[in-house]
Amino acid sequence: MTRITLSEERKESITKLLHGLYYIFIKDKKGLLGFTIIMGFAIIAIFAPQLAPYNPRAMIGRPFEPPSHKHLLGTNDVGQDILSEVIYGTRVSFYVGLTAPTISTIIGLLLGLAAGYMGGKIDELISGSIDVMLAIPGLPLIIILAAYLGQSLNNIILVLAITGWVGVARVVRSQVLSIKERLYVEAARAVGASDSRIMLNHILPNVMPLMAAYVILGATSAILTEAGLSFLGLGDPTAISWGQILHHAQVKHALQLGLWLWAIVPGLMIALMGMGFTLLGMSMEEYLNPRLRSYQAA
Amino acid sequence: MPSSFLVRRSIRLIITFFIIVILDFLLPRLMPGNPVAILVKQSGLPDSAIQQLTKQFELDKPLYDQFIAYIVNLFKGNWGYSYRYYPTPVKDLIFQRLPWTLLLLGTSSITVFLFGVFQGFLAGWRHGTKTDSTITLVAVLVYAIPYYWLALVLQYFFGYKLKWLPTSQALTFGAVYHNFLDYALDVARHLVLPVTAITLTAYAAYTLVTRNTMIDVLGEDFIVTAKAKGLPERKVMWHAARNAMLPPVTMLAIRLGHMVGGAVFTETVFSYPGVGLLIYESIIYKDYPVLNAAFFILAITVIIANFIADLLYAWLDPRVRYR
Numbered sequence: 001m002t003r004i005t006l007s008e009e010r011k012e013s014i015t016k017l018l019h020g021l022y023y024i025f026i027k028d029k030k031g032l033l034g035f036t037i038i039m040g041f042a043i044i045a046i047f048a049p050q051l052a053p054y055n056p057r058a059m060i061g062r063p064f065e066p067p068s069h070k071h072l073l074g075t076n077d078v079g080q081d082i083l084s085e086v087i088y089g090t091r092v093s094f095y096v097g098l099t100a101p102t103i104s105t106i107i108g109l110l111l112g113l114a115a116g117y118m119g120g121k122i123d124e125l126i127s128g129s130i131d132v133m134l135a136i137p138g139l140p141l142i143i144i145l146a147a148y149l150g151q152s153l154n155n156i157i158l159v160l161a162i163t164g165w166v167g168v169a170r171v172v173r174s175q176v177l178s179i180k181e182r183l184y185v186e187a188a189r190a191v192g193a194s195d196s197r198i199m200l201n202h203i204l205p206n207v208m209p210l211m212a213a214y215v216i217l218g219a220t221s222a223i224l225t226e227a228g229l230s231f232l233g234l235g236d237p238t239a240i241s242w243g244q245i246l247h248h249a250q251v252k253h254a255l256q257l258g259l260w261l262w263a264i265v266p267g268l269m270i271a272l273m274g275m276g277f278t279l280l281g282m283s284m285e286e287y288l289n290p291r292l293r294s295y296q297a298a
Numbered sequence: 299m300p301s302s303f304l305v306r307r308s309i310r311l312i313i314t315f316f317i318i319v320i321l322d323f324l325l326p327r328l329m330p331g332n333p334v335a336i337l338v339k340q341s342g343l344p345d346s347a348i349q350q351l352t353k354q355f356e357l358d359k360p361l362y363d364q365f366i367a368y369i370v371n372l373f374k375g376n377w378g379y380s381y382r383y384y385p386t387p388v389k390d391l392i393f394q395r396l397p398w399t400l401l402l403l404g405t406s407s408i409t410v411f412l413f414g415v416f417q418g419f420l421a422g423w424r425h426g427t428k429t430d431s432t433i434t435l436v437a438v439l440v441y442a443i444p445y446y447w448l449a450l451v452l453q454y455f456f457g458y459k460l461k462w463l464p465t466s467q468a469l470t471f472g473a474v475y476h477n478f479l480d481y482a483l484d485v486a487r488h489l490v491l492p493v494t495a496i497t498l499t500a501y502a503a504y505t506l507v508t509r510n511t512m513i514d515v516l517g518e519d520f521i522v523t524a525k526a527k528g529l530p531e532r533k534v535m536w537h538a539a540r541n542a543m544l545p546p547v548t549m550l551a552i553r554l555g556h557m558v559g560g561a562v563f564t565e566t567v568f569s570y571p572g573v574g575l576l577i578y579e580s581i582i583y584k585d586y587p588v589l590n591a592a593f594f595i596l597a598i599t600v601i602i603a604n605f606i607a608d609l610l611y612a613w614l615d616p617r618v619r620y621r
Contacts, residue, residue: 135601137596140577224442271447
């Protein structure tokens with residue numbers, strides 16, 4: 001039997017991390033591509049005031065102007081510059097795309113840990129809730145919650161957190177069940193480590209990397225859902241988001257008027273940012289879960 | 299199929315059903331303000347109607363009495379009145395719209411299945427080649443495309459630009475049909491773009507699952523034997539394909555929840571007169587009773603479909619053992 005000391009465990013985890021970064025960014029092109037796309041959007045979000053030609057809230061032109069040199073994507077129904085709106089919209093997508101999955105991943109992590117580690121009645125209750133949540137169709141549930149909570153970005157994040165924890169909790173629960181049986185956890189228990197110590201020192205570090213992948217993967221669905229809710233008229237009317245721009249394009253019949261860039265560009269942004277997060281998240285998940293890997297890393 | 303499995307699944311179905319009902323019951327009552335006051339304000343009735351309607355809807359009774367009355371009414375089909383079209387019963391609105399949504403979902407389930415599974419077979423059969431990686435990558439990227447955006451793109455190019463297909467509604471306005479074929483053709487023409495939009499954004503899951511199953515099946519003994527026997531490639535492929543069918547078939551029901559989401563957006567873009575468009579309209583006009591009923595009917599359809607799929611799966615595949 002090999003003896004594993006704590007310092008060796010740490011050293012091992014650092015090597016693992018380096019190997020992970022190597023896999024995601026150098027070996028697997030998906031990860032690098034996704035990361036590049038996200039960084040591109042991050043630069044747009046940070047430098048939005050410098051990049052946007054106009055203040056996105058200012059009515060600087062006539063309504064419904066077609067694209068021109070002055071307004072590359074034209075103006076909307078109240079004469080605001082659409083390009084400037086699209087640039088500022090990056091910020092909302094990042095805000096929702098990162099906060100919502102972070103909150104739901106933390107909820108899922110805690111519930112998954114509780115179910116997996118404590119077992120018994122607690123496990124039954126949490127697993128039952130997971131089953132029920134999986135059975136109710138997601139979008140109608142999100143729509144009805146958002147409709148009653150009222151239109152604000154933070155309410156949308158709340159709804160996404162309420163509905164988003166399920167997948168994470170399920171994975172964490174099964175991970176904990178397998179880690180619990182490993183030798184070093186048994187050893188820790190044998191020398192009298194408390195439950196909270198075992199969780200914090202031995203189980204948590206093992207599930208943390210997977211959590212990072214889930215935040216990134218969850219970002220895609222958060223961005224898509226926020227945009228979808230806004231498109232349906234359930235978004236925050238005071239926020240400048242891509243979904244909100246699309247909503248106005250739809251309500252004001254942009255396509256009939258031939259102002260197709262008004263609708264196509266914000267949708268393209270949503271799809272691109274979603275792809276960036278999906279590619280990076282998949283690459284991370286593949287590294288962490290070797291069963292998913294299409295080829296074995298050397 | 300063990301009966302304990304049937305009992306467990308039935309209990310879960312009933313619990314899920316009640317959670318949906320409780321949500322539907324509580325949400326309007328947790329809202330600030332009396333729903334009747336909103337109804338009166340929206341429908342332009344005199345203020346004196348508030349008291350009378352509160353009594354009529356039994357909103358002055360304790361919550362548990364209301365809940366029991368609510369359940370009874372639910373089963374009687376008494377789902378309240380639309381705020382927007384008062385006094386049209388909500389049920390009438392829903393059942394006017396439901397057939398169109400079922401038509402849209404039914405048709406796109408078939409096309410999504412055929413399109414997705416075919417690509418999955420191909421990718422699995424050519425595992426490790428360029429065909430495989432191209433199909434897989436495209437499927438993954440399509441995951442991130444919003445339903446409504448693709449719908450808008452299709453609507454713009456094929457509807458407004460090329461004018462090949464109608465851009466909205468389910469029937470041509472004011473059209474006169476001489477026979478059933480005429481009618482069916484008109485319906486079909488209006489279905490093409492919405493169905494294409496849902497298909498292109500929802501097929502990817504089928505492709506990925508079929509591909510993985512196909513790879514597993516191809517590694518099994520009977521395929522090796524078939525190849526060793528010198529069976530023609532086409533026959534081997536058919537052998538493998540038949541055995542890789544089960545997961546995608548059961549996915550039809552599992553993915554129904556996602557398809558419903560797709561229908562909401564697609565119907566909105568194409569003004570297709572289904573339950574999805576009704577949801578959109580009730581959001582815009584704050585017609586909460588209609589929104590509740592639409593949520594109820596969609597959620598119930600999906601959980602019952604999933605329940606049936608669970609049973610079918612257990613029945614079809616003897617290898618599946620449930621606790």
